[in-house]
Amino acid sequence: MGSDHHHGPTNGQASSGLRNRLLLAFGITSLIVIAQAIGSVITGSLALLTDTAHALSDSTGLLVAVIAATMMLRPPSSQRTWGFARIEIVAALGQAALLLVVGSYAAIEGVRRLVEPTQVQARELLLFGIIGLAANIVAMVILSSSRDANFNMRAAFLEVLNDALGSFGVIVAAIVIATTGFQRADTIAGLFIAALILPRAYKLLRETVRVLMEFTPKDVDLDAVRTHILELEHVREVHDLHASTIGTDLPVISAHVVIDDECFESGHAPQILEQITSCVKEHFPVSFEHATIQLETAAVRARACTSVQHT
Known part of the structure; x- marks a missing residue:
């Protein structure tokens, strides 16, 4: 019987660098959650509330990713022959599930508000949208160079990217409301964010389930x-x-x-x-x-x- 025995993570320094990037991104998204939560209360905006929930899932997902990246640094043992190599898959699965919950909520609440639109304060909405977008861009820059390193990093970058697009939607909604008075722009922006979240979350969920179910790798016949x-x-x-x-x-x-x-x-x-x-x-x-x-x-x-x- 023949076998290779170099199991588990082999580049601790690289993994440590990924963890540090995740920690920075986690700190930034945590600040976004606090700022946008305050903004959603002040403005009454569904788009901002949805983006806040999205940012909360991002922050939680990044925290899980940090924990996963830390555990992946542990070497293999006789009890864990692959070390914690698969923890990144479990973390990505959790992040996908969080995004699906947030996206579903935004879709349901958005439909309700299309029927019963609420008044939104456009100027404050614009301010908090800009804050969210700027912070997300910083987080994206931090994660971008490592986004293809593993499932964990890809999931983290995906969440921050989606949240940045959501913040952009909030800004557009604020401008439309300020210039035209069309209040449903806020709801449409919320639905836009949901449309960003759900397909990508489903794709990530499908890919991680493939690994956990030990399906044959995609490119292998x-x-x-x-x-x-x-x-x-x-x-x-x-x-x-x-x-x-x-x-x-x-x-x-x-x-x-x-x-x-x-x-x-x-x-x-x-x-x-x-x-x-x-x-x-x-x-x-x-x-x-x-x-x-x-x-x-x-x-x-x-x-x-x-x-x-x-x-």
């Missing part, structure tokens, strides 16, 4: 992997072939491969194993650095099938 291995000389069968993702940049693959008995007798089996591991690491869109391959004889395979039939 296991049938093609099987065919490629079977094309190697002396390989007779491939079974129990599985591929999944532990965390960002941690795809794993395992398989039982039946080879000719003579390979074990002649000592050629290690070369076959090396060919198979090289195959799955180099010939597919996802490089499986963590590959576990078990070589078997036809007799071992037959006994395993018989055992399964008898249970």
